Amino acid sequence: KDFETMLQLLNLYVYEPRKDTSLFKSFVQKAKSQTVFMMANPQTAFIDTLYKTMYGTNPLAPIAIPKAEYYDKINLDRTLAIFKERFGDMSGMHFTFVGSLPKDTTLQLIEKYIASLPTSAKKFSYKDNGVRPVKGKINLNVNKGKEEKALLLTVFTGEVAYSEDLDLKAKAISEVLNIKIIEELREKIQGIYGGGIFPEIQKYPYGNYVFFAQLPCGPAKVDTLLIAMNSQIDSIKLIGPSKANLDKVKQQWIEQAKTASKENSTWLQKIQAVLIDNESADRFLNYEKYVNALTPEQVKATANLLFNRKNVITAILKPEAKTEIKK
Numbered sequence: 001k002d003f004e005t006m007l008q009l010l011n012l013y014v015y016e017p018r019k020d021t022s023l024f025k026s027f028v029q030k031a032k033s034q035t036v037f038m039m040a041n042p043q044t045a046f047i048d049t050l051y052k053t054m055y056g057t058n059p060l061a062p063i064a065i066p067k068a069e070y071y072d073k074i075n076l077d078r079t080l081a082i083f084k085e086r087f088g089d090m091s092g093m094h095f096t097f098v099g100s101l102p103k104d105t106t107l108q109l110i111e112k113y114i115a116s117l118p119t120s121a122k123k124f125s126y127k128d129n130g131v132r133p134v135k136g137k138i139n140l141n142v143n144k145g146k147e148e149k150a151l152l153l154t155v156f157t158g159e160v161a162y163s164e165d166l167d168l169k170a171k172a173i174s175e176v177l178n179i180k181i182i183e184e185l186r187e188k189i190q191g192i193y194g195g196g197i198f199p200e201i202q203k204y205p206y207g208n209y210v211f212f213a214q215l216p217c218g219p220a221k222v223d224t225l226l227i228a229m230n231s232q233i234d235s236i237k238l239i240g241p242s243k244a245n246l247d248k249v250k251q252q253w254i255e256q257a258k259t260a261s262k263e264n265s266t267w268l269q270k271i272q273a274v275l276i277d278n279e280s281a282d283r284f285l286n287y288e289k290y291v292n293a294l295t296p297e298q299v300k301a302t303a304n305l306l307f308n309r310k311n312v313i314t315a316i317l318k319p320e321a322k323t324e325i326k327k
Contacts, residue, residue, distance in 0.1 A: 001102075003101060003102050003106070003109065004102075004105075004109050004113075007109055007110070007112075007113035007114065008113060010113060010114070011113045011114075011116075011117070013087060014087055014088060014090070014117050014118070017080060017083055017084065017087070019076060019077075019080055021076065024076050024079075028071045028072075028074065031066075031071050032068040032071050032072075035065060035066055035067065035068045035071075036068055038065055039065055042144040042145030042147075042149075042317065042319075043145075043151055043317065044064075044065060045065075045142075045144055046142050046144060046151060046315070046317040047064050047065075047153075048064045048065045049140070049142055049315075050064070050140060050153060050155075050313070050315045051063065051064040053134070053138065053140050053313065053315070054133050054134060054155060054157075054313055055131060055132075055133060055134065056134050058131055060129050060130075060131050061131050062131075086124070088118065089118060089119060089120055089122055090114075090117040090118060090119050091119045091120055091121070091122050091123065091124070092123060092124055094272060094275050094276055095110075095114055096268055096271050096272050096275070097110075098264045098265075098267045098268045098271070099264045126204050126205050127205065128205035128206055129205070133155075133157040133210075133311060133313075134311075134313075135310070135311050136310075136311060137309070137311075137312050137313075137314075138312070138313045138314070139313075139314050139315075139316075140313065140314070140315040140316070141315075141316050141318070142315070142316070142317050142318070143317075143318050143319065143320045143321065144317065144319070144320060145317075145319045145320060146319055146320065147319060148218060148219060148319060149216070149218070149219070149319065150216070150217050150218060150219040150221070150222050150316065150317055150318045150319070151214070151215070151216050151217075151316070151317040152213075152214075152215040152216075152217060152222055152225055152226060152229075152314075152315075152316055152317075153212070153213065153214055153215075153313075153314075153315040153316075153317075154212075154213040154226075154229070154312065154313070154314050154315070155210060155211070155212055155213075155312070155313040155315070156209075156210070156211040156213075156306065156307060156309070156311065156312055157208065157209065157210050157211075157311045157313075158208065158209055158306065158308065158310060158311055159206065159207060159208050160201070160207050160208060160209050160305070160306070161207045162201060162202065162203035162207040164279060164280055164283055165290075166201055166302065167201040168290065168291070168294070169294065169298060169299060169302040170199040170201050170209065170211075170302065170306060171199060172241075172246065172249060172294055172299050172302075173199065173211075173236065173241075173299055173302060173303050173306070174196070174197050174198055174199045174211070175249040175252075175253075176236065176241035176242075176245045176246055176249055176299065177196075177197050177232055177233070177236060178196040178197060179245050179248065179249075180232045180235075180245075181195075181196055181197065181215075181229065181232065182196075184228055184232065185215065185225055185228050185229065189221070189224060189225065189228060191215075191217050191218070191221035191224060191225045191228075192215050192216060192217050192221075192225065193216045193217065194216060195213075195214040195215045195216050196213070196214065197211060197212065197213040197214075197229075198211070198212050198213075198214070199211050199212075199306075200212070203277065209306055211306060211307070213229060215229065219318045219319060222316055222318070226314070233303070233307050236299070236300065236303045236307075237300065237303045237304050237307055239300070240296040240297060240299055240300030240303070241296050241299050241300070242296070243296055246294065246295075246296055246299065250291050250292060250294065253287075253291050254287075254288050254291055254292075257287050257288070257291075270284045
């Protein structure tokens with residue numbers, strides 16, 4: 001019932017973006033206060049240090065936590081100009097609608113509110129600005145905070161040609177590793193509160209991967225957990241995952257996909273991925289076929305490719321040393 005209202009708002013975003021100085025000032029003030037508050041958290045400050053280490057303080061690198069003074073440099077007029085540059089021209093835009101659309105009037109409404117939007121021959125694309133994680137093996141130790149808490153982060157990075165097949169195998173690696181992390185590190189060693197290992201295979205701006213291991217624990221357990229985690233990684237590289245664990249992952253994925261296929265958001269995301277990123281429609285429509293084709297040998301081979309240990313950052317956060325007062 002609100003479909004036309006949504007399209008009207010879209011039209012206004014393009015033609016009549018509104019500058020609200022008081023709202024902008026309020027945003028800046030809140031953001032600055034939040035930044036100061038976040039940096040007072042030892043874990044947040046630790047992750048900020050990790051990012052700086054990971055990218056060698058490159059000024060173009062991703063920022064974990066913006067500095068408060070960054071907000072003072074934002075110019076509202078320039079911000080609005082950027083918005084108009086990007087959204088005042090609909091060239092190359094994809095509009096995807098999924099759901100209970102109004103019968104008989106959908107096409108007419110789209111023609112009225114979207115087809116009339118301004119376009120040109122201009123083309124927008126991503127740019128590879130050359131930012132890369134530092135290479136080699138790096139150890140980072142930070143002592144911050146008073147509580148008896150520690151955090152172990154290990155980051156594996158590298159360049160690799162992107163493919164949907166590789167992405168699926170990388171996710172399988174993380175799933176089976178997380179089963180072992182729960183069994184060994186949490187239940188047997190009783191060393192972690194949660195966490196796990198998570199992958200990201202990226203296509204843009206260049207083919208690369210990141211495996212991010214996060215293990216919150218007590219300070220006394222850090223060394224034991226680091227050895228145990230590396231042991232599980234070495235195991236999957238040497239002998240691969242057990243068939244039972246891989247089958248467990250497959251079954252869970254298939255069930256999750258069946259549930260997700262009933263959601264509009266799933267279809268929306270997949271349609272956009274096919275249109276914009278040239279992903280395979282067949283891999284979505286016949287997902288079960290691709291999942292069932294995974295073998296322990298394939299997962300093992302992929303683990304050896306991605307866990308080559310050429311570029312590894314091991315970062316450890318521990319509390320500050322207690323000051324002893326001698327009488």
